[in-house]
Structure formats: C-alpha cells, structure tokens
Amino acid sequence: GQNIDQPTEMTATEGAIVQINCTYQTSGFNGLFWYQQHAGEAPTFLSYNVLDGLEEKGRFSSFLSRSKGYSYLLLKELQMKDSASYLCAVKDSNYQLIWGAGTKLIIKP
Amino acid sequence: GAVVSQHPSRVICKSGTSVKIECRSLDFQATTMFWYRQFPKQSLMLMATSNEGSKATYEQGVEKDKFLINHASLTLSTLTVTSAHPEDSSFYICSASGGGGADTQYFGPGTRLTVL
Numbered sequence: 001g002q003n004i005d006q007p008t009e010m011t012a013t014e015g016a017i018v019q020i021n022c023t024y025q026t027s028g029f030n031g032l033f034w035y036q037q038h039a040g041e042a043p044t045f046l047s048y049n050v051l052d053g054l055e056e057k058g059r060f061s062s063f064l065s066r067s068k069g070y071s072y073l074l075l076k077e078l079q080m081k082d083s084a085s086y087l088c089a090v091k092d093s094n095y096q097l098i099w100g101a102g103t104k105l106i107i108k109p
Numbered sequence: 110g111a112v113v114s115q116h117p118s119r120v121i122c123k124s125g126t127s128v129k130i131e132c133r134s135l136d137f138q139a140t141t142m143f144w145y146r147q148f149p150k151q152s153l154m155l156m157a158t159s160n161e162g163s164k165a166t167y168e169q170g171v172e173k174d175k176f177l178i179n180h181a182s183l184t185l186s187t188l189t190v191t192s193a194h195p196e197d198s199s200f201y202i203c204s205a206s207g208g209g210g211a212d213t214q215y216f217g218p219g220t221r222l223t224v225l
Contacts, residue, residue, distance in 0.1 A: 033213065042202045042216040043153070045111075087153070097214065101152040 002026045004100035006088050011106045012078055020073045020086050020103045028093020034062050034073045035087040037102065043087055046073070075105075083107045112136050113205050115217030122193055123225055129189045130220045132203030138183035139205035143214060144176070147200045159186055193224045 004024045012018040024032070031050040035043035049055055049064035049071060061074040073086055088100040112135040122128050132142060144156045144165075157173075159165035159180035167173045177189040186205075190197055200221050204214040 031212075035216075040200075040221075042115075042219040045213055045215060048213055091212070095212065097155075099153050099155075 002092060002098050004088055004090060004098055006086075006100045006103045008101070009104045009106065011108060012075075014078055014080060014107055014109050016078050017074065017076050018078060018105065020075070020088075020105065022071045022073070022088035022100060024069050024071075024088070024090045024098070024100075026090050026092045026098055029066060030091040030093065030095055032062075032064055032071050033089045033091070033097070034060075034071075035089065036084050037087060038084045046086075078107050080107050080109070111207075111213070111215040113139075113203065113215050113217040115203055115220055117220060118218060119221045119223075121223045121225065124194050125192055127189055127191045128193055128222060129187055130201055130203070130222075132186045132188070132205065132217050134184045134205040134207070134215075137205075137207045139186075139207055140183065141206050141212075142180055142186040143204045143206075144178060144186075144188050145202045145204065147202060147219075149200075153202070156188075190222065193222070195224045198222055198224045 006022045034046040037043040047062040054063045059076045064071045085102040085104045087102045089097050114133045116131045142159050145153045147153050156171045157165040157167045159178050161180050161183050165178040180186040200219050202219040204216045206212045206214045
C-alpha cells in the first residue's frame with residue numbers, strides 16, 4: 001500500500017528552528033509537496049521537490065532524498081503565525097496526490 | 110498568481126435541501142479540479158477529481174449521486190450536495206491545477222457546511 005508518515009505534533013519556541021520529517025512509500029514518485037494549513041482554513045502551497053537536494057524559500061526550506069523516501073521541511077526564525085499543520089503529499093506513478101495526515105506545529109513564546 | 114476562489118464560504122441549511130458550492134480558478138486555466146472534505150482535526154479526504162468537460166472520478170465510498178460534480182469550463186467547477194443531512198456537515202475544499210511539470214494543486218478557501 002501507499003503510506004506517508006509524519007509526526008502528529010511538534011512543539012518549538014519562537015525564534016528557533018524546527019525540522020518536520022516526512023517519509024513515504026508510494027508506487028512511483030513524481031514529486032513531493034509541502035502545504036501549510038491554519039486551523040479552519042484551506043491548505044496553502046509551500047514547496048515542491050522532484051529532484052534530490054534542498055530548496056530554499058525565505059525562512060522555509062524543503063529537502064528531498066528519493067533513495068531514502070524522505071523529505072523534511074525546515075522552518076527558521078519561527079514566528080507565532082507559523083503555528084499550523086504542515087501537510088506532506090507525494091505524487092505517485094499515476095500522478096495521484098497521496099496525503100500525509102499532517103504535523104501540528106505549536107509555537108511557544 | 111494561482112488564485113482559487115470558492116463560494117459560499119459558509120452555509121447553513123436544513124436537512125433535505127441541496128447546496129451548491131462553486132470553485133473558480135481566477136488567473137489560470139484549471140485542467141483538473143479536486144474536491145476534498147475535511148472533518149474537524151482530521152486530514153484531507155479526496156472526494157473526487159474532475160477534468161474539464163468529462164465526468165468526475167469519485168473516490169471509493171463517495172456517493173456520486175449525492176455529491177454531483179460539474180466541471181463545465183476551465184475556470185469553474187461546482188459541487189452540489191443533494192438532500193443534505195447533518196452527517197454531511199463538514200469543511201469542503203476545492204483545489205485546481207493547471208497541468209505542467211509540478212502540477213501543483215492550489216486550494217480555494219473552503220466552504221463550511223452545516224446541516225441542521
């Protein structure tokens with residue numbers, strides 16, 4: 001079966017750095033996405049990785065290792081507004097998006 | 110760019126009525142649109158995928174006669190919840206993708222449906 005694993009919940013301190021991991025086992029791979037979802041709102045697109053390596057976009061970076069079936073989202077200089085759920089999703093060989101359950105990130109002052 | 114709107118944002122209706130939700134891609138042509146449902150504190154659940162001009166593909170367990178999807182143009186898809194019941198109360202979210210390499214899905218703001 002297809003499976004995406006990410007931690008259910010993480011806590012970090014304002015101003016710090018946090019890394020949210022995502023591992024996947026899917027039938028084929030056509031890219032990995034990270035989305036941010038605030039409570040009661042729809043997801044917003046953060047990043048897309050299809051090749052190995054690190055993609056940096058401001059305070060957020062996303063890393064991919066296809067051989068390990070592994071990605072992480074790195075958030076730097078955490079702000080209170082970063083408190084949200086972070087969803088990892090993988091596009092499989094049929095170009096279907098398989099969603100993780102999301103990681104709820106709690107930022108404390 | 111890549112803005113998706115959804116209307117209405119919130120709807121309260123009586124049991125047995127039908128509710129139509131519109132999803133529009135405002136600044137790109139959406140070859141594919143997706144409809145999701147999300148219950149409180151749960152993950153996104155894909156209901157159906159629709160390509161412009163063709164019938165929607167429903168996920169297992171989703172009743173196609175209850176959740177009618179129309180994707181008549183490259184910028185508009187509608188979801189009609191027919192004969193809504195309290196258990197249909199949920200957060201309905203659409204997303205749209207315009208094709209291309211990344212084929213990123215961009216989400217609308219969602220519609221919160223409450224059936225009394």
